[in-house]
Amino acid sequence: MSISLPTYSRLEIPLLGRRERVWAIIATGLRREFRRPAAIVVIAIGVAFTTITSIVLVLFASFLLPGQPLNLSFFALPASNGFVLFFVSLMAAIIGSGLIADDLHSMAFTLYLSRPITHLDYLLAKAVILAPLVSMITVLPLVITALVAAFLFPLVFSWGVALQAIGLSVAVGLLLALFNTSVALFLSSLTRRKGLAAAGMFGGNFGLFIPASILASAIGNPNLLYLSPWNDYLAVASAAFGAPGIGIDWPGALAILLGVTVLAALVTYLRMKSVEVITG
Amino acid sequence: MLVETAGLTKVFGEVRAVDDLTVKIPDGAIGLVGPNGAGKTTFLRLLLSLVRPTAGTAKVLGRDIEDGVPVRERIGYMPEHDCLIPDMTGVGLVSYMARISGLDRDTAMSRSHDVLQFVGVDEERYRKVAEYSTGMKQKIKLAQAMVHDPQLYVFDEPTTGLDPRGREEMLDLVGTIAKSPGRNVILSSHLLPDVETICKYVVILDGGHQIAAGELSQLLTGATDRLRIDVRGDRDAFVRLLKDAGFDADAGPSGLHVSRKPGLEAAVFETAKSLGAEVRYMGKEIRSLEELFLELVARTEKRGA
Numbered sequence: 001m002s003i004s005l006p007t008y009s010r011l012e013i014p015l016l017g018r019r020e021r022v023w024a025i026i027a028t029g030l031r032r033e034f035r036r037p038a039a040i041v042v043i044a045i046g047v048a049f050t051t052i053t054s055i056v057l058v059l060f061a062s063f064l065l066p067g068q069p070l071n072l073s074f075f076a077l078p079a080s081n082g083f084v085l086f087f088v089s090l091m092a093a094i095i096g097s098g099l100i101a102d103d104l105h106s107m108a109f110t111l112y113l114s115r116p117i118t119h120l121d122y123l124l125a126k127a128v129i130l131a132p133l134v135s136m137i138t139v140l141p142l143v144i145t146a147l148v149a150a151f152l153f154p155l156v157f158s159w160g161v162a163l164q165a166i167g168l169s170v171a172v173g174l175l176l177a178l179f180n181t182s183v184a185l186f187l188s189s190l191t192r193r194k195g196l197a198a199a200g201m202f203g204g205n206f207g208l209f210i211p212a213s214i215l216a217s218a219i220g221n222p223n224l225l226y227l228s229p230w231n232d233y234l235a236v237a238s239a240a241f242g243a244p245g246i247g248i249d250w251p252g253a254l255a256i257l258l259g260v261t262v263l264a265a266l267v268t269y270l271r272m273k274s275v276e277v278i279t280g
Numbered sequence: 281m282l283v284e285t286a287g288l289t290k291v292f293g294e295v296r297a298v299d300d301l302t303v304k305i306p307d308g309a310i311g312l313v314g315p316n317g318a319g320k321t322t323f324l325r326l327l328l329s330l331v332r333p334t335a336g337t338a339k340v341l342g343r344d345i346e347d348g349v350p351v352r353e354r355i356g357y358m359p360e361h362d363c364l365i366p367d368m369t370g371v372g373l374v375s376y377m378a379r380i381s382g383l384d385r386d387t388a389m390s391r392s393h394d395v396l397q398f399v400g401v402d403e404e405r406y407r408k409v410a411e412y413s414t415g416m417k418q419k420i421k422l423a424q425a426m427v428h429d430p431q432l433y434v435f436d437e438p439t440t441g442l443d444p445r446g447r448e449e450m451l452d453l454v455g456t457i458a459k460s461p462g463r464n465v466i467l468s469s470h471l472l473p474d475v476e477t478i479c480k481y482v483v484i485l486d487g488g489h490q491i492a493a494g495e496l497s498q499l500l501t502g503a504t505d506r507l508r509i510d511v512r513g514d515r516d517a518f519v520r521l522l523k524d525a526g527f528d529a530d531a532g533p534s535g536l537h538v539s540r541k542p543g544l545e546a547a548v549f550e551t552a553k554s555l556g557a558e559v560r561y562m563g564k565e566i567r568s569l570e571e572l573f574l575e576l577v578a579r580t581e582k583r584g585a
Contacts (some may be wrong), residue, residue: 110363
């Protein structure tokens with residue numbers, strides 16, 4: 001039972017700034033995601049699968065990949081792990097698709113914007129909720145793999161190489177995380193039905209990767225691979241780790257990934273600014 | 281001034297939801313009334329910068345609405361529609377909104393419990409919002425609007441969907457807030473008795489225009505040089521005969537309105553006798569807000585036609 005009297009009392013303290021307000025959205029958003037069974041399962045299975053498969057590659061590299069040089073370029077393999085693509089798409093679909101769509105559906109968006117924050121604050125908070133969760137798939141397993149490699153095989157993978165691998169893993173992993181965060185929020189802002197945004201996320205990642213790969217090899221034109229974000233990422237990751245490329249130039253691929261990331265973020269912002277009337 | 285607008289206009293496609301609105305609303309408890317589609321909600325959203333004006337300017341509590349964030353720091357908004365986050369608990373949602381308004385975690389939580397106590401949400405505060413009844417949701421909406429102790433409360437149809445008891449409770453709460461020193465209330469409603477209960481000043485909108493504004497008591501008293509007559513019988517014939525006798529008379533939804541002139545009382549009873557009609561009231565133009573509203577809307581429609 002509350003000890004407060006049921007009277008209208010005055011608040012005497014000053015309000016905190018916008019940074020604290022945005023942080024409140026982020027902290028609450030992350031807490032809510034970690035309470036959702038679907039989110040917990042995807043995070044747990046995603047991190048486990050990508051990490052385990054990457055470590056298996058390290059442990060059995062000499063059996064599974066005869067001829068693979070065991071230097072920095074080796075770490076391009078875990079970075080191009082197919083499970084990363086699948087679980088990043090799943091994570092963005094299950095968590096990211098609802099971040100804005102749910103607020104539009106429940107009309108809580110009006111409630112947020114009636115508080116002293118801006119559209120940009122709101123979007124920034126949503127991005128900061130999603131990006132670390134996606135990074136758990138794109139960055140964490142790669143970092144763990146490099147650490148495991150250095151611990152188990154210090155004569156093969158020196159700490160110098162492992163640290164370089166960790167740095168590069170963080171860089172390429174963050175690139176992929178930012179891309180997927182930006183696109184997921186963009187799709188989420190387009191609809192009140194998160195299922196559509198989730199489908200769009202899978203469609204965007206796999207729907208471009210598979211046809212682009214098949215067509216590129218069928219007609220012998222590797223430039224088609226630029227159409228697929230995953231192939232763009234592979235080109236950048238391969239170049240970063242000094243591994244053989246996949247047939248497209250990394251600067252062009254990097255430009256596409258960054259361009260789409262920035263464009264999606266910008267369009268999401270403009271889109272949310274234009275969502276000014278919600279029935280009522 | 282609580283709110284000051286100049287030529288405020290908001291156009292959605294071909295609809296002018298708020299049309300060249302120039303108002304000066306004083307501090308206190310203000311009623312914003314009008315039929316559905318009058319532009320009340322759009323006007324409130326303009327004040328909160330939730331929608332951008334097509335033209336014109338507005339100031340709330342002395343600050344331009346373009347400033348956005350500093351204006352909203354001082355406003356507590358209770359929207360009409362369901363807008364709560366369904367998977368949060370009542371207390372979780374209210375403290376979340378408190379933190380987004382700038383309260384630290386501890387203050388947000390203790391303040392949330394205080395306001396939930398105030399609005400009458402007891403143990404239910406630990407249940408998820410999705411499980412709440414309409415009345416409970418309205419109380420949560422009220423609690424989140426007041427949690428950061430704003431200077432201005434904006435209530436958009438706060439009694440919508442409530443049963444008579446819930447409505448009475450809600451009006452009591454809104455009334456308590458309105459009477460609190462230094463707090464101002466804008467109560468938007470098409471339920472005129474609600475406004476009459478709470479507010480001292482009203483702004484009446486129709487078709488995005490202001491059709492009347494002023495102290496409620498003055499508006500309801502009407503012109504002192506006119507009488508209101510309630511007649512049971514043929515009202516049109518009554519008006520015609522009074523006009524024939526040289527009196528300026530017209531029939532409105534709230535009764536007959538006649539300019540005071542010597543001999544009026546005698547003429548009224550003569551007319552009633554000749555028509556076999558019954559005069560049920562003759563006196564000052566004291567109207568209910570509903571009568572005033574219907575009269576103004578009818579006058580506006582007539583002018584438009």
